Amino acid sequence: MSRIVEVRDLRYTYEDGTAALNGIDFELDAGEAVALLGANGSGKTTFAHHLNGILRGTGSVIIDGLPVTERNLREIRKRVGLVFQDSDNQLFMPTVLEDVAFGPMAAGMPVEDAMDRARAALDRVGLLAKANKAPWHLSAGEKKRASIAGILATDARLLVLDEPTTFLDPPGRKSLTELLAGLPQAKILITHDSAFAKELTRDAAFFDAGRIAARGPIAEIVERFNWGK
Amino acid sequence: MRHARIERWSCADSPVHRRHAAARILATLSFLVSIATFREGPIAVWPLFSALLVVAILAARLPVFALLKTAAAVLPFALCFAIVTAIAGDRRLAAQLVLRSYLSALAALWLVATTPVPELIAGLEWLRAPRFLLQVMQFLYRYLIVLMEEAAVMAQARAARAGTLRALHFRQAAGAAGVLFARSYSRAEAIHRAMLARGFDGRLPVFRRARFTLADAAFVAGCVALAAGVRTLG
Numbered sequence: 325m326s327r328i329v330e331v332r333d334l335r336y337t338y339e340d341g342t343a344a345l346n347g348i349d350f351e352l353d354a355g356e357a358v359a360l361l362g363a364n365g366s367g368k369t370t371f372a373h374h375l376n377g378i379l380r381g382t383g384s385v386i387i388d389g390l391p392v393t394e395r396n397l398r399e400i401r402k403r404v405g406l407v408f409q410d411s412d413n414q415l416f417m418p419t420v421l422e423d424v425a426f427g428p429m430a431a432g433m434p435v436e437d438a439m440d441r442a443r444a445a446l447d448r449v450g451l452l453a454k455a456n457k458a459p460w461h462l463s464a465g466e467k468k469r470a471s472i473a474g475i476l477a478t479d480a481r482l483l484v485l486d487e488p489t490t491f492l493d494p495p496g497r498k499s500l501t502e503l504l505a506g507l508p509q510a511k512i513l514i515t516h517d518s519a520f521a522k523e524l525t526r527d528a529a530f531f532d533a534g535r536i537a538a539r540g541p542i543a544e545i546v547e548r549f550n551w552g553k
Numbered sequence: 554m555r556h557a558r559i560e561r562w563s564c565a566d567s568p569v570h571r572r573h574a575a576a577r578i579l580a581t582l583s584f585l586v587s588i589a590t591f592r593e594g595p596i597a598v599w600p601l602f603s604a605l606l607v608v609a610i611l612a613a614r615l616p617v618f619a620l621l622k623t624a625a626a627v628l629p630f631a632l633c634f635a636i637v638t639a640i641a642g643d644r645r646l647a648a649q650l651v652l653r654s655y656l657s658a659l660a661a662l663w664l665v666a667t668t669p670v671p672e673l674i675a676g677l678e679w680l681r682a683p684r685f686l687l688q689v690m691q692f693l694y695r696y697l698i699v700l701m702e703e704a705a706v707m708a709q710a711r712a713a714r715a716g717t718l719r720a721l722h723f724r725q726a727a728g729a730a731g732v733l734f735a736r737s738y739s740r741a742e743a744i745h746r747a748m749l750a751r752g753f754d755g756r757l758p759v760f761r762r763a764r765f766t767l768a769d770a771a772f773v774a775g776c777v778a779l780a781a782g783v784r785t786l787g
Contacts, residue, residue, distance in 0.1 A: 418671035430752030
């Protein structure tokens with residue numbers, strides 16, 4: 325199985341002097357899933373932003389064999405689909421269809437092909453009927469699905485989901501779990517919801533003060549750090 | 554909510570709604586230029602301008618009274634300037650100020666009530682408006698409502714803890730505005746990050762390429778002729 329993520333000694337300090345990552349080593353194989361657990365401010369989201377090149381620290385980040393460098397950014401961003409915690413930040417185009425088609429068009433695809441791909445992605449997440457709606461007409465669960473459709477419309481081989489269950493009601497959470505479980509891409513789930521994580525993966529990494537304090541079976545990690553609900 | 558009502562109007566169907574967005578923009582512009590350049594002349598021309606707009610509203614199958622009422626939002630501002638002008642001794646100009654502001658607002662409202670914002674942006678793009686301006690419009694359209702919701706949540710939170718909004722002191726109001734600005738700034742940063750993550754390279758893609766037909770050209774010609782005709786009467 326090919327390696328989709330390989331991170332070595334990743335360090336990052338914010339402009340205000342906060343050391344957010346203090347030497348992260350991490351790897352993930354294609355098609356696998358892992359949950360990132362840990363307290364707020366432990367570095368999970370900062371780490372995720374390095375996988376897509378939004379933040380650039382010291383150390384090495386290799387995605388699907390490509391180092392995250394300025395030269396490879398376009399290709400890296402095609403391969404890594406980042407789903408943000410607040411979907412309103414992610415859905416910035418006037419209609420749902422245009423938003424989902426944004427990724428493929430940004431990658432250079434012609435409009436009609438991008439639209440076809442966007443429709444297919446929306447169909448996959450059960451939102452085709454809302455394609456021409458403005459994003460603010462969607463419920464929180466639908467917004468999350470639209471965000472995921474935006475990633476599926478690209479050739480992403482790695483999905484990074486930051487707090488995907490935030491703002492979701494139980495039915496929305498359930499349908500998101502089913503949707504994610506059916507996707508073949510590798511997944512990194514940043515979440516405080518250990519029950520949700522357990523439904524999608526058996527592997528977890530626990531972040532503490534910018535380091536991975538432990539990695540292993542999710543049940544063990546949850547018990548060891550008393551992280552269950 | 555007002556924006557939802559206008560959006561509902563803009564998605565309706567009528568002979569006006571079926572015209573190319575650029576045609577509606579040009580029609581509105583011709584009307585605005587006509588009333589902006591009309592200074593000296595019989596006061597009776599203003600009812601003609603008003604009648605033109607009412608006919609346009611009826612042709613678009615929009616509720617006349619609702620639009621007239623919504624456009625009245627501009628009156629308090631126009632009246633302030635009109636009162637100052639009247640006190641300065643120019644009553645005619647004061648009256649024109651109010652009429653011009655109100656009819657301009659009504660014309661702009663007619664345009665947005667017949668044109669969904671994405672179509673409006675596409676129409677402006679067709680007319681070769683600067684892309685940067687269109688991107689700003691697009692983001693305003695998308696996030697103004699989000700910010701309005703955030704402001705509403707803040708107002709609710711404040712009211713829940715400290716009574717009615719009427720009791721809001723100036724210092725607190727300034728503080729709340731500051732918080733809203735900080736939230737907006739933080740959201741802007743988050744949106745920019747999300748855009749970068751999805752491959753944004755400084756240009757938003759263009760999706761709509763509707764055809765400008767002969768019927769659209771005839772519509773524009775008719776509207777320009779009517780607006781210019783009334784203007785010339787004056």
